[in-house]
Every structure is written in C-alpha cells, then in structure tokens.
Amino acid sequence: MKRGIHFLLLLISFTVFAQQATVDTAQIVIPGRQNTIEAQSKPYVIMISTDGFRYDYAKRYNAENLLKFSNNGIQAKAMIPSYPSITFPNHWSLITGLYPAHHGLIDNFFYDYKRNETYAMSNKKNAEDGSWYGGTPLWGLAEKQGLVSASLMWVGSASDAGGIRPSYYYPYHEKFTPSEKVEKVVNWLKLPEDKRPHFISLYFPEVDGSGHHYGPDTKETENAVHLIDHAIGDLVQKVNDLGLKNVNFIFVSDHGMIKVDGGAPLEIPAVLFDKSRFDFYNSQTLLRIYVKNPAEIKSVYKELKAHKTEDYEVYLDKKLPRYLHFATRDDQYHRIGQILLIPKAPKIFLEKGKKTSVGKHGYNPKVVPEMKATFYAWGPKFKNNLVVDEFANINVYPVVAEILGLKIDQPIDGKLKVLKEILKEEK
Known part of the structure; x- marks a missing residue:
C-alpha cells in the first residue's frame, strides 16, 4: 500500500513540476477582513470534498483514518448527489443548499441562451465570474455575518458569487499536493483570532482522476483513496496539535463512479x-x-x-x-x-x-447506486457513533449554518430537520 502511495505522490510531483512555469499559485487575501468579537468565539468547520469518492470506497479500500474518525462521529450510509451527478453542479449544491436547476450550474458545460454565452468549467473567466452562479455560498454567508472564511480550490470559490469572496482563497489549479494543502489549512488556523477563518472549504481531485482514468475497481484508485486518507489523518492530527476548541470536520464527495461500456457506445441520433x-x-x-x-x-x-x-x-x-x-x-x-x-x-x-474515460458519473443516483457519494462528520458539535440513512446533499448547507450560528438569508432547498439528529443538543 505504501509503495502505491509513494508512486502516486511521485506522479503528482511530476505533474506539478510540468505546471510550474504556467500556473499562478499565489494565495489571494482580501484586505480589511476580520472576525467580529462574537465570531471569534464560534466553532470552526472544515468542510472537505474528495471528488469522486464513492460511498463505499472507505470500507472497500480500508481508509483507516476516515473510518476511525467517522466511527467516532457520524457516518451516512450514503449521500445522494443532485442530478446530474456531475462535479460542478454538485459542488455548488453542497455549498449553496440548492439543486442545480435552482442555482444555475446544470452541467460542467452549458450554453445560456439569454446571455448568448457558453459556460465551461475549464474556462478561468467563467470560473471566476460570479454572475454565472446562483445562491449564496457558505463562505459568502459567513463573511456577510462577520465570520472570516477560507477556501482551497472549491468550485466557484475564486468568484464573487453571492456578492462576496472568501477572505483567503486560491484560483483553481492542481499544482498543490494533498500534504501541501494540509499545511495551508493548518497555517490559516495559526492566524490571530481576529484573522483566523472559522469556515474552511477544501477540495481534493485525486480520487476522481484515478476513477476516470483507471476505473473504480483498480489498484490505482485504491492508492488514491489511501493518499487522501493519509492527508486527512495528517490534517486532523495537526489541527488537534494547535489546541483550538470546537473544531468540526465534514468529509463529503460530489458523486461516485462506475466503469462504463466505452467499447460499444450509443450512437447519437x-x-x-x-x-x-x-x-x-x-x-x-x-x-x-x-x-x-x-x-x-x-x-x-x-x-x-x-x-x-x-x-x-x-x-x-x-x-x-x-x-x-x-x-x-x-x-x-x-x-x-x-x-x-x-x-x-x-x-x-x-x-x-x-x-x-474508463470510469464516469452523471447517471441518476436513485437508479445507479455507484453514483452515490460519501458523508462523514466528527467533532464536538456532532453526536458520537451514529449511522444515518441516505439523504440528499442539499441538506449539508443548513447543518453548517447551524453549527456556525449563521442566519440563512434566502430560500434554499436543504432542510435542517433532515440532519438535525446528527448534532448534539445544546446544553
């Protein structure tokens, strides 16, 4: 297993080296932002997405850290992606509590006939133009209510969607290794109380990449799962070493993965x-x-x-x-x-x-179980040793808002009552 992880890290390192000359990796910091006095005493939420981390991967590939943390906290049997079960629509559903048809990111690629413009996930101009994105992302909700936020590569986090960016963010690239991302999160949490983010969103693409390229049932995908599991274990340990109170972790994915029949595709009429x-x-x-x-x-x-x-x-x-x-x-x-x-x-x-590609997603998760995603959570705000039934991913948003004491300021599709049971009752 370690040999596989080392090989994957080496592969990532070569990719990183190849990108060095063209990728801008500088952090962007919005000046003048700080936590209110009230916000400084609020809990922390670190929301981690691992793209393409199918609902059964942790147990199938023995992701030791994720299983240990979630066994002591919350495990969902599965989380149901919004339709279509594609990356950009679902990341934006997780972060806004809205279905894709309600927030506007209905695909990774689409045409808007009113704007007479194309949106493509690979287009940096699109990605950083908030007018494409409906809803209020969690970092925007936090910032408007005096709570500092940060994001590492989450869909839309480099845009002004909802009218406000995170205080700390990076334009999207895949140059950072998982361990480097961990260090950046830890460094944010080392900032002085008035500057320290209480909501952090973090994104890992490696498992999805392996699932697409090799398929979900391969050693390469297993190695990618272990790579991220190791990073999560490292993150939790280093955050614990900071001695901060009330740090809560939510681990999610946007969708699953299935091996497709690429050898006999359907003809388009x-x-x-x-x-x-x-x-x-x-x-x-x-x-x-x-x-x-x-x-x-x-x-x-x-x-x-x-x-x-x-x-x-x-x-x-x-x-x-x-x-x-x-x-x-x-x-x-x-x-x-x-x-x-x-x-x-x-x-x-x-x-x-x-x-x-060998592996794909996008199918109806109610019909194709391989599309189902992962939800784990642990920390002082969550109950211990609780397994919950499947639920739609739009319901994560109100849980985060509840933990951080944020008032949801516009209609969303998610409902707090769906996941209220996972939170400890206030004494």
Missing part, C-alpha cells in the same frame, strides 16, 4: 446533427437537446422516442421525474434544454472519433 434545428450537449451520461423552433419539440420528441433503443430513455424535460428536480418547472435559468436522452448505465453516448 443522426437527426440531431442538423445544426439549423438543434443544439445538443453531450456529457456522455446525459445528452441535453435544445430545439431551436419550439413548434418542433413534440414532433422531434415523438421521432426520437420511436427510434430509441432499449439502452436509453427519451424524456421531454417537463416530464422528467419530479424527484430529480431537473425539469422545466425547476429550470430557473433556462439552461437545460427541452429533450433529454438518458443512457442506462453503463452505456454512454459518444460522437464518432471522440474518446471517453
């Missing part, structure tokens, strides 16, 4: 390549169709439905199951499209000449 009539957006586990002439929607739907195979479903967006919160009635930003083609796992849609 030929009619959709008529660009004068349609735009389509293919994440391979979901294909969204925008029909340019609204009068054609029903006839196109019937045509697609009549010629579909048993390997995928065709939905009018307004007919999508209500529990997915991804239909026309939910689409507050009009970004989804009117017709959806949804492959049955492990099938994917793939344009000719395009490549795919």
Whole structure:
C-alpha cells in the first residue's frame, strides 16, 4: 500500500513540476477582513470534498483514518448527489443548499441562451465570474455575518458569487499536493483570532482522476483513496496539535463512479446533427437537446422516442421525474434544454472519433447506486457513533449554518430537520 502511495505522490510531483512555469499559485487575501468579537468565539468547520469518492470506497479500500474518525462521529450510509451527478453542479449544491436547476450550474458545460454565452468549467473567466452562479455560498454567508472564511480550490470559490469572496482563497489549479494543502489549512488556523477563518472549504481531485482514468475497481484508485486518507489523518492530527476548541470536520464527495461500456457506445441520433434545428450537449451520461423552433419539440420528441433503443430513455424535460428536480418547472435559468436522452448505465453516448474515460458519473443516483457519494462528520458539535440513512446533499448547507450560528438569508432547498439528529443538543 505504501509503495502505491509513494508512486502516486511521485506522479503528482511530476505533474506539478510540468505546471510550474504556467500556473499562478499565489494565495489571494482580501484586505480589511476580520472576525467580529462574537465570531471569534464560534466553532470552526472544515468542510472537505474528495471528488469522486464513492460511498463505499472507505470500507472497500480500508481508509483507516476516515473510518476511525467517522466511527467516532457520524457516518451516512450514503449521500445522494443532485442530478446530474456531475462535479460542478454538485459542488455548488453542497455549498449553496440548492439543486442545480435552482442555482444555475446544470452541467460542467452549458450554453445560456439569454446571455448568448457558453459556460465551461475549464474556462478561468467563467470560473471566476460570479454572475454565472446562483445562491449564496457558505463562505459568502459567513463573511456577510462577520465570520472570516477560507477556501482551497472549491468550485466557484475564486468568484464573487453571492456578492462576496472568501477572505483567503486560491484560483483553481492542481499544482498543490494533498500534504501541501494540509499545511495551508493548518497555517490559516495559526492566524490571530481576529484573522483566523472559522469556515474552511477544501477540495481534493485525486480520487476522481484515478476513477476516470483507471476505473473504480483498480489498484490505482485504491492508492488514491489511501493518499487522501493519509492527508486527512495528517490534517486532523495537526489541527488537534494547535489546541483550538470546537473544531468540526465534514468529509463529503460530489458523486461516485462506475466503469462504463466505452467499447460499444450509443450512437447519437443522426437527426440531431442538423445544426439549423438543434443544439445538443453531450456529457456522455446525459445528452441535453435544445430545439431551436419550439413548434418542433413534440414532433422531434415523438421521432426520437420511436427510434430509441432499449439502452436509453427519451424524456421531454417537463416530464422528467419530479424527484430529480431537473425539469422545466425547476429550470430557473433556462439552461437545460427541452429533450433529454438518458443512457442506462453503463452505456454512454459518444460522437464518432471522440474518446471517453474508463470510469464516469452523471447517471441518476436513485437508479445507479455507484453514483452515490460519501458523508462523514466528527467533532464536538456532532453526536458520537451514529449511522444515518441516505439523504440528499442539499441538506449539508443548513447543518453548517447551524453549527456556525449563521442566519440563512434566502430560500434554499436543504432542510435542517433532515440532519438535525446528527448534532448534539445544546446544553
């Protein structure tokens, strides 16, 4: 196991070296920020996301630290991602308490027909433009109420979404190793009380990268799980050594992972390549169709439905199951499209000449259990030795707000009552 971790660290080091010449790694500090006197006495929350950390990975791959900490705190049987189970939509759901169709990040890539602009997760200009993002992220809620926050690479944290950035943050890059991220979090917690962040969000991409490249059931993904587990153990030990009171940890992921059938992909219906009539957006586990002439929607739907195979479903967006919160009635930003083609796992849609990865996500987590995510929590605010049933990820937001004593200042989809039982009662 140690040999595998060392190899993964070496691989990351080579990647880091290759990026050195082009990546700006400097921390950005917003001047003039400080905790109010009241905020200085509040608890701390460190919210950690490990991308693609499937709900069963910790036990499957014996993540010793995560199992130890969560066994003494809170373990969810699984956490249900918002649909689609894709990275950007779900990170923003976790940090705003809103479903993707309500906060606007409905995919990693989409077109906004009102703005006449494309959003792409890899576009730095998009990523740092808060006008794309709906809702109030937890760091913004904290800052507006006099509590200093910090973020290491969480989706949207380099933007002014919600009107305010974290006091300390970094533009996104993948140059830092997990151990370097741990040191940066610890250094934030060493700051004087008036400058010390009480809400910290932290992101690790390594497990998702291994799951995509090698698949979820491989030694490489197991090694990535151990790499992050080691980092979490190191983080907890170093934070404990600081002697701070009331530090609480929440470990989450955005989605799971499944090995897909890349060797026999589904063909995209030929009619959709008529660009004068349609735009389509293919994440391979979901294909969204925008029909340019609204009068054609029903006839196109019937045509697609009549010629579909048993390997995928065709939905009018307004007919999508209500529990997915991804239909026309939910689409507050009009970004989804009117017709959806949804492959049955492990099938994917793939344009000719395009490549795919070994592992993927994006499927309906209610139908494909491999999409389910992880939720663990431990610290003075959480009960001990409690296992809870599955719940939707939008419900994490009100729990963090409750711990930090923050007043939620606009409607959200998450409900505190869903997870109220995991918190210790105030004496």
